[in-house]
Amino acid sequence: MGKHISIVVAGLIFGLGLALSGMTHASKVLGFLDVTGDWDPSLLLVLGGAVAVTVVAFRFILRRPAPVLEDKFKLPVARVVDGPLVVGAAIFGIGWGISGYCPGPGIALLAAPGWETWVFISAVLVGAFLHKASTSSPGGVVTRPRTTDG
Secondary structure (H helix, E strand, O other): OHHHHHHHHHHHHHHHHHHHHOOOOHHHHHHHHOOOOOOOOOHHHHHHHHHHHHHHHHHHHOOOOOOOOOOOOOOOOOOOOOHHHHHHHHHHHHHHHHHOOOHHHHHHHHHOOOHHHHHHHHHHHHHHHHHHHHHEOOOOOEOOOOOOOO
């Protein structure tokens, strides 16, 4: 139960941070991405703040033998930049540039959804389904190997 409560609280804090920083406003994000036009650099503060908190917090958190509410850390192990990663990143970036939303702010907008939110969430779900269908065997096991060495 504590794990689920902490997930909800963390999600609410994250969503509140996204809303306060303006990342739930597509025009704000698109202004940040428009580096050759009317560029709005204010989101650099958000990105810098996130990186600073992560760098400091992870130094302490990863010294622990395990998370407080899990039995082990589940950190990414893949270090290979391959074709599927590049294609997926390109699709993500194009979608972000077109809509002005990435998944976090898009999901946060479910608190006050408009038609753009539903289009975005539908596109995310279709993309997730296509990814799962293209990388899974009929038994649901990912067939693309992940390696821990680079």
